[in-house]
Amino acid sequence: MAIQSMNPATGEVLSTFEEYTPEQTAGILADTASAWMSWRETTYAERASRLQRAAEILREKQSALAEIMALEMGKPVRQGRGEVVKCAAVCDYYAQEGEALLAPMPIEGVGRSAYVRFEPLGTLLTVMPWNFPFWQVFRIAAPSLMAGNAVVLKHASNVPQCALAIEEIFKEAGFPENIFRTLLIGARQVEAVLDAPSVFAVSLTGSEHAGMKVASAAGARLKKSVMELGGSDPFIVLPDADLDEAVKTATLSRCGNTGQTCIAAKRFIVLDAVYDEFVTRLKASMSALVMGDPLAEGTDMGPMSSAPLREELQGQVDRCIEAGGKAVLGGAIPSGTGCYYPPTIITDVPTEAGVCREELFGPVALVFKVSSEDEAIALANDTPFGLGGSIWSADEAKAALMATRVRTGCVFINSLVRSDVHLPFGGVGNSGYGRELGSYGIREFTNIKSICIG
Structure with missing residues (x-):
């Protein structure tokens, strides 16, 4: 072959x-x-x-x-x-x-x-x-x-x-x-x-x-x-969040590497008090990204890695729309050469839709409106995946307490979810098992041998 x-x-x-x-x-x-x-x-x-x-x-x-x-x-x-x-x-x-x-x-x-x-x-x-x-x-x-x-x-x-x-x-x-x-x-x-x-x-x-x-x-x-394995990371935005930072990070997380990242934020769960403003700002931020030749210094988003993966993503977007979602931005394969796919935002997808429990491996943001912190946590956990997640709030003590209720391998507060050499990295559920990086990562593939004298 x-x-x-x-x-x-x-x-x-x-x-x-x-x-x-x-x-x-x-x-x-x-x-x-x-x-x-x-x-x-x-x-x-x-x-x-x-x-x-x-x-x-x-x-x-x-x-x-x-x-x-x-x-x-x-x-x-x-x-x-x-x-x-x-x-x-x-x-x-x-x-x-x-x-x-x-x-x-x-x-x-x-x-x-x-x-x-x-x-x-x-x-x-x-x-x-x-x-x-x-x-x-x-x-x-x-x-x-x-x-x-x-x-x-x-x-x-x-x-x-x-x-x-x-x-x-x-x-x-x-x-x-x-x-x-x-x-x-x-x-x-x-x-x-x-x-x-x-x-x-x-x-x-x-x-x-x-x-x-x-x-x-x-x-x-x-x-x-x-x-x-895969992820469908929640990105929870509370009413007291710094929306400038939240939107900037949301854009980077969802569209960096053309959205082809296991720990990218994929489900944006926003409290109703700031939902409309968040969607408006996110649309403006994602619209400003430059999609084009990956060899060009000014390019923010290159092509997806292959045509079959792009077709699969488009199928998921179509199912979001069929279920009742609204494409606020993007949502269609552009004409021309290359496996490009535009920044896309979809709102109003019913949470019971099957596509909400899948990983969308491309620059597509699903945005959900919730009315309480408990509802936000419930929706964050309503997925077979459990890789990462983030919570955005001025009250970091409250956010840290909420983080203990999110079923993932890591939660970042007011920060981009990322792998870091100092921290163990891995997930739960359909996101896999075991840990990489940090002290856990170097010991993962060793014989942990006990030696006892006397």
Whole structure:
């Protein structure tokens, strides 16, 4: 099977790669397992120095890497450079903090002495998506490598050049040649990779369907899995919110990366006292965004990553309208070349409509009016997802109390929901399980070993 790199802004085929054969894949896994036997014995200082060099390379090459993203999946270059710099930050973080986070942990109350060690386990399979083609990989690879594991990457098939560029960065940084490898394979080979004795676990970021399939395969082999899946994040606006900041952040959250973000705000739940003003301001803010060539510095929104995903989004928008919703802004595929979709706002969708419980993976904001804080929380939780959410209020103590009632992996108050190197990241429900980043992320794929003396 050929793996194609295609420009979603023009439809041009950029490059074509042949999928690795099962024999080639098995050979890479054997090489990685061999490399791990030495890598596991390296010191934290040795691993940290290589991660720090990777961070330097990322910063040096941020413009070139951003261009690859723009061409392969349509991310505007300004946003692409920001993504690359964030990858450098996660390398720096684990280089600086990894040894302390993995230090033996004394345990009181048992034996003469007891402690917990965090030991590497082998090769981690990562199955990663196209929407943040560098960040999604580095946020799992950096802590895993620092912990002493090896990593193999099965990236989304539409970003093969990003995948190969990541492998090259780790090589250039001085990591052993086979300690991080890209597998140019389709989804059909994932189970065979999991069959390899050296592969002890899998981390997947992607759709519910992909997550269920890979988690089932891992479970059947008694191998650990971490799933970071979709989201339908609530964005709750209370009457005392700073609407200027709320609208600015709402626009960034819903339309950044052309709305193709799992932790984007997707359902805007607004108290009736400020509902009309919020909708008016949000329409003006989203209307001002520049949609166009992702290689242009002034572009805010590039194309969606593919025509099928755009068609799926349009189908969801159509169902919103059929259910009684009103398109206040956008709502239709524009004419012309490229997989573009305009900023869209839909109001008045009945909350019982099935589409309200789906993830809309594009620049479409569903806005709901509620009459009380309790109604806002109930609607926020009326979803199978549970990744993130935000609450906007001048009373941050009240907002923090409300946050405890929102069933998500994280809640941000008066701030953009985002993944941060210092904080554990992950969800509940159909948004998956397990955690990445922070202290939890580096320990997720280690053998947490208890040692007791006496």
